[in-house]
Amino acid sequence: MDNEQLKVSGGEAFLQVNYNDEFTMTQLIERLALRPEAASLSRVRVGPWEECYEKDSASTVEALCGHARSFPRLSSLYLGDIEAEQCEISWINQCDISPLLKAFPLLEVLEVRGGNGLRISQARHAKLKTLRFETGGLPGAVVQDVSRGEFPNLEHLEFWLGTSEYGGTVELDDLHPLLNGERFPKLRFLGLMNWELANSLPGALKGCRILGQLRTLDLSMGTMTDQGGEELLKVPQLQSLQVLNLDDNYLSEQMVERLRSTLGACVQPGKQDVADEYEYNGVKYSDVYCSVAE
Template sequence: MTFGSHAEHFAGRPVVNVPVDGPLPTVDGPVSWRFALWHFNESMEYKLSEEFRVAFDRFVAQAGPSVESLVIGSWGYAAFHTAPIAQLCAAASRLPALRALFLGDMTVEECEVSWMKVGDVSPLLTAYPQLEVLRVRGGENFAFSPVRHARLRELAVESGGLSRAFVGAVLDSDLPALTDLELWLGTPDYGGDARVADLAPLLAGERFPQLRRLGLCNSAIADDLARALASAPVVPRLQRLDLSMGTLGDEGAAALLAGQPLTHLAELDLAHHYLSEETAAAVVAALPGVRVDVSDPQEPDEYDGESYRYTAVSE
């Protein structure tokens, strides 16, 4: 799977596109404004698109004080243009009501996720101390630095491969209000070299005391994660556990069920998996009071006597 469409909802609000020219459309109720400007640049200068900079400044001047939720799509061609992180940070005083931000909402036709030049996204949290929701998507030069933020409730990082350094910086951050954490760990082919040991402080329950919803998604080590979660101290305080989009197989699912009770969960998301029909049915049957998603079953590829499983998002 790759990204075939833009987000239709974000932060509990419908997404409404900002026209490049002209007034904003009339809306009925709170919305998430989506700003994007795609254009191809052959210069490969790897800098902020001037066209995007000018157009986004015009939008902020037009609507900045009222913008509570913002989705940033294409910033030119994201493989050649760098993400507008510095521009967003500089605009913080003109976006005083911003509480939710999604950086990187673009389709595969606009840019492959692994090509997206993003950089270090943690300055966004420093620039917006009132931010409550941050979702970021990226691939190349994707980074995070340890940060303290008192208000952030939801952090989601979408990628075809998250580095150990990125994961470690997130876990080294001081986020006392965080209730939702979603990390798309990905595959080594796209820089996803984080392993279970790198997640040890999180799984031990030593980080983020308010955490109630945990997603370790799109992972090539889903079976290893399931085995670790079977006894992880963080699990009893979770309401939602998400291992979707990864390579979870029968062994991982069996270990998860054989471990500590999961009946306290409201939801267990295993969508896009490599479970047999029998194992998928057994998971659902074992957790009658839990919303269990075992949709989108996959079949491994067989080549030259080897079996291969794939995450939902890699390229």
């Protein structure tokens, strides 16, 4: 075991199990818990565990929770800080991460990468401010879990919704309780990102309650075309935002200008993609893709 597998510096630790390593993530966490720096750690990043493309994160979560007393100051946790070269995002197997919320009462930031098997069935935490789910396909049950949750101090909520080809099962009905509820009074940033159904989002935003409290709505990395842009023009409540992030979609220059003219300075188009257009048997097709899938 060398410094590449277990790095500790400046109040932060990073752990990873490389291919052909003869130890497990559980053993790495046990070793970290014994180090004198453990008591002062504020952030832990968990990289790939052994065979994360086949094995879920349950034993990793169990080990973190079992040694929670060794990390009394932990306020930020990233479960699945994994490069694509190590394991594609859609191959990462997760589990029900609820025990982490109970084990670390000072947690303010929880980030999770990978959606296979992911749940957060007991979604409650008094201090959590940031909750991020990075996936190529998010189970709809996760959105439902969070929407029923109790996070009185949550300020930043981010979903990478992904595509059905890689396990995404989120539907508009899953989002309605979140968009029209009052469970997160301090929420200022909402990310509904990287979705293959991005054109359907503007319809769900019309008249939704949550827009009145948001500063940033992030719809980036999706498949929104001018069809979705036309519907955004019909949501005047968007003008109250400080930032409407539309980066990395499929909006034309003309549509971007119309959005800016109608919705104002909040519109941040970033860089737009161009659809793949082709003809087959005399029929023209246009394909768009969310940015992060496999």
